[in-house]
Amino acid sequence: MAMSENSGVISLLEELIRCRSITPDDAGCQQILANRLRALGFVCESMPFGDVTNLYARRGDAGPVLCFAGHTDVVPPGADDEWSSDPFEPTVRDGAIYARGAADMKGGLAAMVVALEQFVAEHSEHRGSLAVLITSDEEGRARDGTLKVVEALQARGEKIEWCVLGEPSSEQSLGDIVRIGRRGSLSGMLTVNGVQGHVAYPHLADNPIRSFAPVLAELHEVEWDQGNDFFPPTSFQVVDIQAGIGFPNVTPGELTARFNFRYSTVWTHDSLEKRVHEIFDAHNIDYELNWHLSGEPFLTKPGKLISAVSVAVEQHTGKAPELSTGGGTSDGRFISPAGTDVVELGPVNASIHKIDEHVLIADIITLSSMYRRICEILLVAD
Numbered sequence: 001m002a003m004s005e006n007s008g009v010i011s012l013l014e015e016l017i018r019c020r021s022i023t024p025d026d027a028g029c030q031q032i033l034a035n036r037l038r039a040l041g042f043v044c045e046s047m048p049f050g051d052v053t054n055l056y057a058r059r060g061d062a063g064p065v066l067c068f069a070g071h072t073d074v075v076p077p078g079a080d081d082e083w084s085s086d087p088f089e090p091t092v093r094d095g096a097i098y099a100r101g102a103a104d105m106k107g108g109l110a111a112m113v114v115a116l117e118q119f120v121a122e123h124s125e126h127r128g129s130l131a132v133l134i135t136s137d138e139e140g141r142a143r144d145g146t147l148k149v150v151e152a153l154q155a156r157g158e159k160i161e162w163c164v165l166g167e168p169s170s171e172q173s174l175g176d177i178v179r180i181g182r183r184g185s186l187s188g189m190l191t192v193n194g195v196q197g198h199v200a201y202p203h204l205a206d207n208p209i210r211s212f213a214p215v216l217a218e219l220h221e222v223e224w225d226q227g228n229d230f231f232p233p234t235s236f237q238v239v240d241i242q243a244g245i246g247f248p249n250v251t252p253g254e255l256t257a258r259f260n261f262r263y264s265t266v267w268t269h270d271s272l273e274k275r276v277h278e279i280f281d282a283h284n285i286d287y288e289l290n291w292h293l294s295g296e297p298f299l300t301k302p303g304k305l306i307s308a309v310s311v312a313v314e315q316h317t318g319k320a321p322e323l324s325t326g327g328g329t330s331d332g333r334f335i336s337p338a339g340t341d342v343v344e345l346g347p348v349n350a351s352i353h354k355i356d357e358h359v360l361i362a363d364i365i366t367l368s369s370m371y372r373r374i375c376e377i378l379l380v381a382d
């Protein structure tokens, strides 16, 4: 029994890896997943937007809804000849499968589907509903993927209580870290206007470097917040400044700069933008500032989902996971605002997006039984 369960999850992973699903191309992965889920009684809906393929599957009509989520797209392999083996042909070495997407995140997808198969086989009358939300647009622009599916579900009044994302959250060993939120990311594109002039006649010119310098100093000095139990303090970083026409006796007429905030739940993008404008306006400087929001911060508060995930991890590893908000953004930023508790639990992330990406076979098998345990804790009445 154990052997066939194990080979089930690995053979599904291998099947997914052979689909060359470079973002945003799903390359048939979702069809494979939908076929497996349909056999379990899931109603599978394809929700394409633009050139992005999305799958939403649900088993049951009642609440609460426990949803597993992830993406089938992968980043390009990079230089194929630097790989030790074909990046789209799963290759086993030292107990690990090497291939693009093995860890990020086809391993998580295979673990989910097999966990659901085993859970439904044993608890076909589970309470609530099971759902699966898969996109092919996580590694790319992320505009026509999870964001659009969540909007469509909200528009028809469909609520997801709990979501487990299979993104590779672990650092040293499987389950050592579970992500329970992410910082927000907000970028500013700045233009400071001045008047170009001769360096010897500064009173006839208006040097934007001079007018921006004290603002920049203040932006660096501000203590935006002190963070909280789950977030480090908000950070402000300048990534680019350009001015000058490349001539030693001419002062520039314009300065452009880009900066980025990684911010905690103390702020929303509105409140943060407002504070920045107050600082600029206090300096009496002629500027234009455009903003780009990559994602608001989100945090899942302690509750049933976090405790179920922690228990499932601890039962398999002997150690409770660290609850973290580190790392970059993920599709959790689109799921959480609908009022869903979101947690990310997946394989070790050390090799993701790299040459020779790989995942331990034993980890994917264990991850699958962690997912199954989460289903049992949340959807089987005791």
Ligand SMILES: [Zn+2]
Residues within 6 Å of the ligand: 071, 104, 105, 138, 167, 168
């Ligand atoms: Zn990923």
